[in-house]
Amino acid sequence: MTLRTEPFIMNMGPVHPSTHGVFRMRVTLDGEVVIDMEPVFGYLHRGIEKLAEERTYLGVIPLTDRLDYLASMTNNFGYCLAVEKLAKIPVPERAEYIRVIMAELQRLAAHLISVGSFLNDAGAYFTPFLYMFRERERIIDLFEMVSGQRLLYNYMRPGGVSQDLPEEFIPALQELLKQMKGYMQEYENLLKDNEILGARAKGVGILTRDMAINIGASGPVLRASGMKWDIRKVDPYSIYNRFEFDIPTGVQGDCYDRYRVRVEEMKQSLRILEQAYQKIPAGPYHTEVPQLIRPPVGETYAHIEAPTGELGFYLVSDGGIAPYRCHVRAPSLMNLTALRDMVKGWKIQDTILTFGSIAITMGEVDR
Amino acid sequence: MTTALVAQDIANQLNANYPGVNTEVNNNAVIIDSKSLLSLMTYLKITPGLDFNYLTTITAIDYYQQFEVVYLLVSMEHNQSLTVKTRCNREDPVLPSVTSLWRSADLQEREIYDLMGITFEGHPNMKRLVLWPEFQGHPQRRDYLQ
Numbered sequence: 104m105t106l107r108t109e110p111f112i113m114n115m116g117p118v119h120p121s122t123h124g125v126f127r128m129r130v131t132l133d134g135e136v137v138i139d140m141e142p143v144f145g146y147l148h149r150g151i152e153k154l155a156e157e158r159t160y161l162g163v164i165p166l167t168d169r170l171d172y173l174a175s176m177t178n179n180f181g182y183c184l185a186v187e188k189l190a191k192i193p194v195p196e197r198a199e200y201i202r203v204i205m206a207e208l209q210r211l212a213a214h215l216i217s218v219g220s221f222l223n224d225a226g227a228y229f230t231p232f233l234y235m236f237r238e239r240e241r242i243i244d245l246f247e248m249v250s251g252q253r254l255l256y257n258y259m260r261p262g263g264v265s266q267d268l269p270e271e272f273i274p275a276l277q278e279l280l281k282q283m284k285g286y287m288q289e290y291e292n293l294l295k296d297n298e299i300l301g302a303r304a305k306g307v308g309i310l311t312r313d314m315a316i317n318i319g320a321s322g323p324v325l326r327a328s329g330m331k332w333d334i335r336k337v338d339p340y341s342i343y344n345r346f347e348f349d350i351p352t353g354v355q356g357d358c359y360d361r362y363r364v365r366v367e368e369m370k371q372s373l374r375i376l377e378q379a380y381q382k383i384p385a386g387p388y389h390t391e392v393p394q395l396i397r398p399p400v401g402e403t404y405a406h407i408e409a410p411t412g413e414l415g416f417y418l419v420s421d422g423g424i425a426p427y428r429c430h431v432r433a434p435s436l437m438n439l440t441a442l443r444d445m446v447k448g449w450k451i452q453d454t455i456l457t458f459g460s461i462a463i464t465m466g467e468v469d470r
Numbered sequence: 471m472t473t474a475l476v477a478q479d480i481a482n483q484l485n486a487n488y489p490g491v492n493t494e495v496n497n498n499a500v501i502i503d504s505k506s507l508l509s510l511m512t513y514l515k516i517t518p519g520l521d522f523n524y525l526t527t528i529t530a531i532d533y534y535q536q537f538e539v540v541y542l543l544v545s546m547e548h549n550q551s552l553t554v555k556t557r558c559n560r561e562d563p564v565l566p567s568v569t570s571l572w573r574s575a576d577l578q579e580r581e582i583y584d585l586m587g588i589t590f591e592g593h594p595n596m597k598r599l600v601l602w603p604e605f606q607g608h609p610q611r612r613d614y615l616q
Contacts (some may be wrong), residue, residue, distance in 0.1 A: 144599075144600065145598075145599065145600030145601060145602070148600040148601065150609060152585075152610065153585075153609055153610055156612075314573075316523055316524055316546060317523070317572060317573050317574065318573045318574050318576075319524065319525055319526065319527075319572065319573075319574025330546070332546060337471075337472060337549055338471055338472035338549075339471065401497065402497070402540075404527075404542060404553075406526075413526065415526065415527055415542075417527065417529050417540065417542075419531055427531070428529070428531045428532075430527070430529035432526065432527040432529075436577055436578075436581075437574055437577070437578075439577065440573055440574060440576050440577055441573070469600055470600075
């Protein structure tokens, strides 16, 4: 006797522990196998691009914090670079170093969350996640030291940063860097050759190199597919050309490669931090910039390597005090494009894992 | 460093290869007529020496009289970039979709349709992206009243 079956449509999310925010996957299932998937989002749409049009150039900075809320510093950084490019504002040397230190610390913190939640999705329920949170807490303490905030820093300004580093910052950073090496070793011992993680993540959710380029993937997702492309190297901004670091890449673009690339990137961030804090010069930490910046008429695009990928700001100025148009190139949104192809034909639990390995932030997807 | 190609050179090249397309240049961006957008974009993508295989971003700007759509292209092979623009009127905003060339246009064109109200012909799934299907209006337009 043959059993008659029919496809089953299931909504995963919007509120689901593995959706990293409010994200809905409309999954069509044949038994356990995913035969189609449609991502549905917009639950966190706040219209940040529209809001930016009615604020001053400085007033947009707190909005950028709320894009990728796990990497506020990098969002500030990207936006400030765009304004500086548009209004031709110089940045003093010390501020450049402070920015690089913040951006790399933020990359560490964001990757810790990405890796931790990825392992959560793999079924290692909350044990690795809390290890990662232990270290992230230390980084957040450093951010609190400089900006007074723990999550949404609003720290960088066009022409520099809002406050100088306090005296106790560098010793605390040194201490953290020293301990981080031990922590990283802990993760590697626990996870690198873990058989269960290998069985779950190797060969799953493959994104080929050509496809990754075609869908506009960036960041760890692109590099895990074997493309050596990092904005810090290919189009150096700020002072990144002064530091020595490598670009880790994966081989086949599966979930395991994406996890590995993130861990290796954390090691490279530590390398940059080691070099940066030793060379930090004395001097002013910002340029005097008027409260109301009026950039000349024109448009510009500035991009940086955020933890999730290429974060870009397309700013159009009409000579007024507010941006005429502020478009955010959100890496999380672009990285989602191929999710449907990556999960098709896999089991439902692999869908969760693949989605986790892309590590999106809903604040950035919806904006 | 990613080199931004000189738009005038590219425009001359396009005008020579496609007679009658009438490509202009403004502020180091190539401005293409929307009718010939798809064929010229194909040329930019597949011509050796240009190889624009990566579409970084698409965005639309509302200038009241017309919409301007900006495409930022990157060639990963040569580490070069190019800004391409096209325009469409506000009464009947329709542009050809470039999803057949770069799938990165998929979600971005949907976003522009959602927020700016430009329809992309040839897009496989032209629906709203972030707002709900019943929503009226396109909030990113300059004259949208909140």
